[in-house]
Amino acid sequence: GEDVEQSLFLSVREGDSSVINCTYTDSSSTYLYWYKQEPGAGLQLLTYIFSNMDMKQDQRLTVLLNKKDKHLSLRIADTQTGDSAIYFCVTNGNTGKLIFGQGTTLQVKP
Amino acid sequence: DVKVTQSSRYLVKRTGEKVFLECVQDMDHENMFWYRQDPGLGLRLIYFSYDVKMKEKGDIPEGYSVSREKKERFSLILESASTNQTSMYLCASTPRVPTGYEQYFGPGTRLTVT
Numbered sequence: 001g002e003d004v005e006q007s008l009f010l011s012v013r014e015g016d017s018s019v020i021n022c023t024y025t026d027s028s029s030t031y032l033y034w035y036k037q038e039p040g041a042g043l044q045l046l047t048y049i050f051s052n053m054d055m056k057q058d059q060r061l062t063v064l065l066n067k068k069d070k071h072l073s074l075r076i077a078d079t080q081t082g083d084s085a086i087y088f089c090v091t092n093g094n095t096g097k098l099i100f101g102q103g104t105t106l107q108v109k110p
Numbered sequence: 111d112v113k114v115t116q117s118s119r120y121l122v123k124r125t126g127e128k129v130f131l132e133c134v135q136d137m138d139h140e141n142m143f144w145y146r147q148d149p150g151l152g153l154r155l156i157y158f159s160y161d162v163k164m165k166e167k168g169d170i171p172e173g174y175s176v177s178r179e180k181k182e183r184f185s186l187i188l189e190s191a192s193t194n195q196t197s198m199y200l201c202a203s204t205p206r207v208p209t210g211y212e213q214y215f216g217p218g219t220r221l222t223v224t
Contacts, residue, residue: 008150033213042200042217043153088152097168098143098202098213100153 002026004101006089011107018076020104022089025070029091029099032065034074037086037103046087047074076106084108113137114216116201122222129188131219133201139214140206142184143168144176147198147218156199159184160206191223 006022024032033048049056049063049072056063062075076083089101117132135142141160145153145168155168157176165176173195177185184203188195201216 004152035215043202043215045213097155097158098153100145102150102152 002091002099004089004091004099006087006101006104008102009105009107011109012079014079014081014108014110016079018074018079018083018106018108020074020076020087020089020106022072022074022101023070024072024089024091024099024101026091026099027067027070031092032063032072033088033090033092033098034061034063035088035090035100037088039085043088079106079108081108081110114201114203114214116199116216116219118219119217120220120222122224123188123191124224125192127188127191127223129191129221129223131186131188131199131201131221133184133186133203133216134182135184135201135203135214136182137203137205137214138181139203140181141204142178143202143204144174144184144186145200145202146170146195147200153200156186191221193223195221196223197221 004024012018030051034046035043036046037043060077064073086103088103091099114135143158144156147153154170159165159178175187199219204213
């Protein structure tokens with residue numbers, strides 16, 4: 001079945017760049033998303049990339065998509081303590097269902 | 111401001127009780143979803159609905175049922191709550207053909223079954 005894999009934990013120092021990686025199996029995904037969940041809060045759509053794109057940049061966020069390897073990454077430049085959260089890699093099938101990775105907890109140390 | 115609301119943020123129930131979790135969206139979305147979130151497992155789809163009175167099983171439907179009598183409301187029912195259903199429950203909605211940013215989650219209901 002469809003699957004999305006990500007590492008569970010990443011720790012960085014404030015000011016460094018963070019890179020969260022994800023691999024997926026469903027090649028029919030038209031959109032690939034990164035959701036952010038802050039402690040005690042719901043999920044918030046952080047950014048997304050359309051499947052015919054290789055890269056998308058949005059301020060401190062850079063999303064890279066390698067369709068051949070089915071690999072998605074999220075780079076956060078100049079990571080701040082406010083970036084501490086769980087980040088979910090998510091793909092969608094053509095039925096509208098979302099497939100979630102396990103979530104990567106990003107810890108930012110001051 | 112668009113919204114998905116859930117009836118409770120925190121809920122404590124006893125084993126064997128019938129539990130209703132309600133979700134309401136004000137965006138006229140066709141699709142609605144119920145997930146549970148557990149540490150290290152991400153979000154797992156319990157049930158979803160493409161339209162009023164329609165429902166489809168997700169990946170982990172056992173022990174749950176749903177009801178969608180109105181387009182804006184999607185209810186999750188635990189017929190007889192068990193301790194392994196202690197979890198965070200998240201509701202979401204999307205339009206029929208999801209595009210870009212048009213996916214919204216509620217704040218979640220943390221259910222504890224004792």
